Amino acid sequence: MVGEIRFLAGGTVTDPKGFTAGATYAGLKTYSEDKLDLGMLISDMPGPFAGMFTTSTVRSPSVSLTEERVSGGKARALVVISGIANACVGEQGLADAKEITAETARYLGFQPEEVLIGSTGIIGVELPVALITAGISRITLSNDGGHDLARAILTTDSKSKEGSASFDVGSQTVTIGGIAKGSGMIHPDMATMLCYLTTDAEIGAAYLQRALKQAVDSTFNMLSIDGDSSTNDTVLICANGSAGAGIIDEGSPEGNLFEQALNQMCVYLAKEIARDGEGATKLIEVTVEGATDTTAARMAAKTVASSVLVKCAIHGADPNWGRIIAALGRSGAEVEEGKIALYVNDVCIMEGGRPIPFHRDGVVSLMQGPEVAIRVNLNLGERQATAWGCDLSEEYVTFNSAYTT
Amino acid sequence: MVGEIRFLAGGTVTDPKGFTAGATYAGLKTYSEDKLDLGMLISDMPGPFAGMFTTSTVRSPSVSLTEERVSGGKARALVVISGIANACVGEQGLADAKEITAETARYLGFQPEEVLIGSTGIIGVELPVALITAGISRITLSNDGGHDLARAILTTDSKSKEGSASFDVGSQTVTIGGIAKGSGMIHPDMATMLCYLTTDAEIGAAYLQRALKQAVDSTFNMLSIDGDSSTNDTVLICANGSAGAGIIDEGSPEGNLFEQALNQMCVYLAKEIARDGEGATKLIEVTVEGATDTTAARMAAKTVASSVLVKCAIHGADPNWGRIIAALGRSGAEVEEGKIALYVNDVCIMEGGRPIPFHRDGVVSLMQGPEVAIRVNLNLGERQATAWGCDLSEEYVTFNSAYTT
Numbered sequence: 047m048v049g050e051i052r053f054l055a056g057g058t059v060t061d062p063k064g065f066t067a068g069a070t071y072a073g074l075k076t077y078s079e080d081k082l083d084l085g086m087l088i089s090d091m092p093g094p095f096a097g098m099f100t101t102s103t104v105r106s107p108s109v110s111l112t113e114e115r116v117s118g119g120k121a122r123a124l125v126v127i128s129g130i131a132n133a134c135v136g137e138q139g140l141a142d143a144k145e146i147t148a149e150t151a152r153y154l155g156f157q158p159e160e161v162l163i164g165s166t167g168i169i170g171v172e173l174p175v176a177l178i179t180a181g182i183s184r185i186t187l188s189n190d191g192g193h194d195l196a197r198a199i200l201t202t203d204s205k206s207k208e209g210s211a212s213f214d215v216g217s218q219t220v221t222i223g224g225i226a227k228g229s230g231m232i233h234p235d236m237a238t239m240l241c242y243l244t245t246d247a248e249i250g251a252a253y254l255q256r257a258l259k260q261a262v263d264s265t266f267n268m269l270s271i272d273g274d275s276s277t278n279d280t281v282l283i284c285a286n287g288s289a290g291a292g293i294i295d296e297g298s299p300e301g302n303l304f305e306q307a308l309n310q311m312c313v314y315l316a317k318e319i320a321r322d323g324e325g326a327t328k329l330i331e332v333t334v335e336g337a338t339d340t341t342a343a344r345m346a347a348k349t350v351a352s353s354v355l356v357k358c359a360i361h362g363a364d365p366n367w368g369r370i371i372a373a374l375g376r377s378g379a380e381v382e383e384g385k386i387a388l389y390v391n392d393v394c395i396m397e398g399g400r401p402i403p404f405h406r407d408g409v410v411s412l413m414q415g416p417e418v419a420i421r422v423n424l425n426l427g428e429r430q431a432t433a434w435g436c437d438l439s440e441e442y443v444t445f446n447s448a449y450t451t
Numbered sequence: 452m453v454g455e456i457r458f459l460a461g462g463t464v465t466d467p468k469g470f471t472a473g474a475t476y477a478g479l480k481t482y483s484e485d486k487l488d489l490g491m492l493i494s495d496m497p498g499p500f501a502g503m504f505t506t507s508t509v510r511s512p513s514v515s516l517t518e519e520r521v522s523g524g525k526a527r528a529l530v531v532i533s534g535i536a537n538a539c540v541g542e543q544g545l546a547d548a549k550e551i552t553a554e555t556a557r558y559l560g561f562q563p564e565e566v567l568i569g570s571t572g573i574i575g576v577e578l579p580v581a582l583i584t585a586g587i588s589r590i591t592l593s594n595d596g597g598h599d600l601a602r603a604i605l606t607t608d609s610k611s612k613e614g615s616a617s618f619d620v621g622s623q624t625v626t627i628g629g630i631a632k633g634s635g636m637i638h639p640d641m642a643t644m645l646c647y648l649t650t651d652a653e654i655g656a657a658y659l660q661r662a663l664k665q666a667v668d669s670t671f672n673m674l675s676i677d678g679d680s681s682t683n684d685t686v687l688i689c690a691n692g693s694a695g696a697g698i699i700d701e702g703s704p705e706g707n708l709f710e711q712a713l714n715q716m717c718v719y720l721a722k723e724i725a726r727d728g729e730g731a732t733k734l735i736e737v738t739v740e741g742a743t744d745t746t747a748a749r750m751a752a753k754t755v756a757s758s759v760l761v762k763c764a765i766h767g768a769d770p771n772w773g774r775i776i777a778a779l780g781r782s783g784a785e786v787e788e789g790k791i792a793l794y795v796n797d798v799c800i801m802e803g804g805r806p807i808p809f810h811r812d813g814v815v816s817l818m819q820g821p822e823v824a825i826r827v828n829l830n831l832g833e834r835q836a837t838a839w840g841c842d843l844s845e846e847y848v849t850f851n852s853a854y855t856t
Contacts, residue, residue, distance in 0.1 A: 104780030104788045134776055134788065136805050169773040170806045277777060354759065355851055362852025368574040371539055375509030375682060383509045383539065400541050401575045440845040446760055447767025 050213065051307045053314065057210025058192030059223040062246035064090040064288030067191035069198035072181030074129030074167070074174065084181040085198035087124045087242060088154065093286030094251035095121045095162070096258040098266075100279035106133040107140035108165040109278055111147070115162055116282070119251065124242065124282065125150040126164040126199050127178060128227070133169040133277040142173045149179040164240050166227065166278050167201055196225035199240050202445075203227050207318040211307040215300050218291035220247045222304075224311045228271065228319030239266060241281040241315055247304055248287030253296045257305050258283050265312035268344065268433040270352035271323040283308075320434040321416075325442030329417045330360055330435045334379075336424040342379035343424075343431035349377035350420060351435035361437035363413035365406065367396050370420060385425040391418060455618065456712045458719070462615025463597030464628040467651035469495040469693030472596035474603035477586030479534030479572070479579065489586045490603035492529045492647060493559065498691030499656035500526045500567070501663040503671075505684035511538035512545035513570040514683055516552070520564055521687070524656065529647065529687065530555040531569040531604050532583060533632070538574040538682040547578045554584040569645050571632065571683050572606055601630035604645050607850075608632050612723040616712040620705050623696035625652045627709075629716045633674075633724030644671060646686040646720055652709055653692030658701045662710050663688050670717035673749065673838040674725055675757035688713075725839040726821075730847030734822045735765055739784075740835040741828040747784035748829075748836035754782035755825060756840035766842035768818035770811065772801050775825060790830040796823060 060067050069085035097116045099109050108131075115121050125146060132139050147161040154161075165173070196206040210223040226241040249257070262281050287293075294300045321329040332351040337343035350356055353373040359366035367388050374381050388396035391412040395404045412418075418437075465472050474490035476482070502521045504514050513536075520526050530551060537544050552566040559566075570578070601611040615628040631646040654662070667686050692698075699705045726734040737756040742748035755761055758778040764771035772793050779786050793801035796817040800809045817823075823842075 102777065102780035103786045104776050134773065134804060134806070136789065136803070169776070277780060358848055358851035361848065364852065368539065371509050371574070372507065372682060375507035381508045384541065398541070399539060401539070438848055440848045443763055443766065443843055443845045443848055446763035447769065 051303065051310060052212045053310055054210045055314070057223055058196055058208040059087060059225050059242055059244045060189055060192035061210040061223040062221040062244045062288070064246055064286045065223070065244045066090070066187040066189055067195040068185040068187040069191070069194040070181050070184045073177045074127060082194060082198035083127065083129045084178060084185070085126045085195040086150065086185050086187065087195055087244070088187060089122045089244070089284050089286040091286045091288060092120070092122045093284055094119065094249070094254050095282055095284045096251065096255040098258060098262045098281040100277060102277055104134070104277050106131055106165060106278045108132045108143045108163045109280055111140065111143045112162040112164065112280060115159055118159055120157070120160050121162050122160050123150065123154055123156055124162045124164065125182070126195070126240070127173065128199050128201055129167040130165065130171050130173055131167045131169045131278050132165040132173050135170065135172045138172055142175050145175055146173070146178055150182055153182050162282065164199070164280055166199065166238065166240055169277060192223060192225060199225065199227045201227060202324055203322055205322060207315055207322070209311060209314045211311045213303050213307055215291040218289050220289045220291050220304070221245065222307050222311050224315055226315040226319055228322060239279045239319065241266065243281070243283035243311065245283065245285045246287065246289035247285050247291065248289070248293045249285040249304070250293070254283060254285050256296070257308055260305065261308045261312045265309065265316040268348060268431065269316045269320055270348065270433065270435045271320065316434055320436045323436035324445050325439040326436030327439055328360060328437045330357070330420065330437065331417065331432060332420045332435070333430060333432045334422045334424065335430040336426055337429040337431070338380050338427035340429045340431060343429045346374055346377045346379035346381070346422065346424070347431045347433035349373045350422070351433035354438060357435065357438035360413065360418050361439050363410050365390050365395055365409045365413060367401055370422070374422065380426060381424060382426060387423040387425060389421040392421070456708065456715060457617045458715055459615045460719070462628055463601055463613040464492060464630050464647055464649045465594055465597035466615040466628040467626040467649045467693070469651055469691045470628070470649045471495070471592040471594055472600040473590040473592045474596070474599040475586050475589045478582045479532060487599060487603035488532065488534045489583060489590070490531045490600040491555065491590050491592065492600055492649070493592060494527045494689050494691040496691045496693060497525065497527045498689055499524065499654070499659050500687055500689045501656065501660040503663060503667045503686045505682060507682055509539070509682050511536055511570060511683045513537045513548045513568045514685055516545065516548045517567040517569065517685065520567055523564055525562070525565050526567050527565050528555065528559055528561055529567045529569065530587070531600070531645070532578065533604050533606055534572040535570065535576050535578055536572045536574045536683050537570040537578050540575065540577045543577055547580050550580055551578070551583055555587055558587050567687065569604070569685055571604065571643065571645055574682060597628060597630060604630065604632045606632060607729055608727055610727060612720055612727070614716060614719050616716045618708050618712055620696040623694050625694045625696050625709070626650065627712050627716050629720055631720040631724055633727060644684045644724065646671065648686070648688035648716065650688065650690045651692065651694035652690050652696065653694070653698045654690040654709070655698070659688060659690050661701070662713055665710065666713045666717045670714065670721040673753060673836065674721045675753065675838065675840045721839055725841045728841035729850050730844040731841030732844055733765060733842045735762070735825065735840045735842065736822065736837060737825045737840070738835060738837045739827045739829065741830045741832060742834040743785050743832035745834045745836060748834045751779055751782045751784035751827065751829070752836045752838035754778045755827070756838035759843060762840065762843035765818065765823050766844050768815050770795050770800055770814045770818060772806055775827070779827065785831060786829060787831060792828040792830060794826040797826070
């Protein structure tokens with residue numbers, strides 16, 4: 047019998063059975079008490095990994111090495127560095143990534159090709175490999191080490207982003223855990239974003255990759271903080287089968303439940319990233335309904351959520367439907383002006399392509415809350431999509447005018 | 452004999468022979484002494500118009516009516532309204548545009564199909580047609596009325612943008628005049644931008660359209676203020692032949708000179724618009740050289756110039772090459788990291804894809820000036836392109852959080 051999904055906002059990547067993690071301070075970030083910048087995640091049993099990687103043509107060798115080793119099918123451990131991205135450093139970058147994963151493998155008693163690597167932070171600076179290899183041997187792995195790992199991967203984030211989702215298969219419980227970091231430079235196609243997912247479900251590598259792609263396409267790839275992209279974006283998932291619930295096949299009721307749980311996990315983390323965008327004060331959720339096809343719905347939702355003018359208006363709690371309409375118009379989606387209906391936090395402010403009288407003070411006060419939901423009905427078809435973003439504040443500009451490469 | 456191009460920053464659309472213009476205050480903008488919001492431009496002799504129009508699917512009926520009448524080939528006058536865009540007002544918008552052009556035609560003794568219309572400002576509000584028709588009859592046309600018209604088309608711009616370019620053909624002088632407005636919501640594809648050009652050259656309609664498209668593609672369509680687009684963007688040119696310099700043919704020395712002068716005019720106005728972007732403190736010029744093809748060069752230059760993170764860095768005078776590289780990487784252009792060279796105001800800060808030591812304080816102090824030039828050499832081919840933008844300031848956010856639809 048297949049059960050309901052139970053979501054735990056405080057969960058983490060070591061909630062699924064058979065995963066341990068840990069982190070330490072290696073000296074890459076500026077020191078402060080309780081700061082962590084080097085972490086590790088291990089699966090007790092080998093299990094397939096699947097991954098999604100940055101589409102930028104300028105990419106960190108950490109990403110290239112990890113992608114190659116995910117394809118190799120032997121991975122079971124991950125080392126993550128935050129503070130320095132290991133990007134734009136020439137050939138030294140690949141040599142460093144290999145050395146750090148080799149050292150991690152040695153420490154764990156694994157083969158180098160079993161170790162993946164993630165890195166995030168400033169670019170153009172070589173990794174201090176000696177500090178990192180010294181740090182590796184100080185990491186203590188534990189069954190609740192996911193929380194430390196979640197902190198260790200952060201850069202300009204203000205807080206950890208982690209959760210877990212469980213469901214029952216017969217008498218066994220299957221769990222998916224996830225952690226993520228985001229902040230600046232997030233845009234459809236997963237810019238400067240790391241997300242690590244674990245599950246004790248038993249799932250074949252090909253199905254795992256398809257399920258991950260589907261979840262990422264409708265969550266992290268529908269997320270925009272500032273329209274920029276990075277050299278290091280990675281989403282990884284490992285399915286180690288430790289739940290003992292039997293293999294989960296595509297198309298089965300358990301498979302559908304797994305996909306739902308994975309999607310829910312990714313929606314949660316994507317929203318947490320948007321909420322914590324640099325200088326953000328509000329989460330923006332844009333849903334476009336009534337589109338002729340899903341691609342159009344996605345383009346329209348993403349264009350509205352990433353419009354700088356829409357983001358400024360929402361920052362000021364201004365129900366500025368004109369900017370939303372302008373974004374729809376240039377989105378490339380099929381739009382008939384005379385059919386558009388528009389809702390802000392469920393209050394209709396436009397119908398048939400024209401603004402309707404609404405209680406402005408009421409809508410402004412709704413928009414002063416921490417979440418603003420824009421819903422557009424194009425009234426042309428049956429398809430829909432949702433995108434997430436955050437408002438654009440003076441603080442974002444101040445922060446990003448001062449940040450040093 | 453074909454002469455040199457003489458450019459006059461203080462020139463305007465009534466500098467070419469045979470054009471008159473004028474403007475008045477009709478009551479659309481909030482009143483202040485010397486404010487203008489309704490203007491007119493007339494060619495003494497009929498001559499072909501050419502136009503480029505917004506690509507947004509949500510577009511003002513002012514744009515649709517003007518596009519139709521440009522194609523009709525009979526246009527010789529233009530009426531422009533600023534303060535209200537005549538967009539998102541349902542069927543009334545087209546009726547109003549027809550009524551206003553009819554009234555203008557009646558006042559001038561023309562046929563309605565000889566009159567074009569432009570409008571810019573807030574959307575979703577119907578035009579006060581009675582105020583406008585009353586205003587039309589107060590407009591006095593004159594040979595130096597272009598300066599008033601240049602002021603009348605402004606919205607949130609802080610100053611007029613106008614110029615003229617002249618060259619000699621035999622003993623005759625041919626002149627191109629231009630005015631523009633910009634400010635917020637400018638992005639490749641000419642968002643919320645009006646530009647009106649005049650010339651006393653004699654040029655066939657088809658060649659005029661090709662020359663205009665070529666100039667707009669490499670100037671206004673390479674301009675980004677905030678990545679947004681509008682419902683009303685329009686660039687128009689009228690060639691009335693009044694210079695008496697004979698017909699200028701495509702491919703002739705005079706044709707090449709005309710194209711150069713037109714391009715120079717459009718570069719000037721595009722840069723003036725970028726410099727005057729909402730909250731802008733600096734003009735940014737991004738040149739990408741060494742690309743495999745022009746499309747790649749254009750994509751790369753536009754992506755860098757419109758990156759929110761690059762704009763913030765330049766606002767803070769931070770030579771943050773990492774953000775430039777990140778923008779190149781996601782631009783879609785072919786890029787080989789190890790070949791990239793990067794210059795800020797002609798100081799090389801990156802070579803072979805890696806940062807090189809540079810006098811940081813010197814570069815920061817160069818970047819504190821009013822113009823920042825980013826030059827990238829991809830070292831892959833022979834093609835190049837230039838894009839323009841402005842920095843992103845706290846003032847932009849403050850301004851656009853408070854603006855009302």
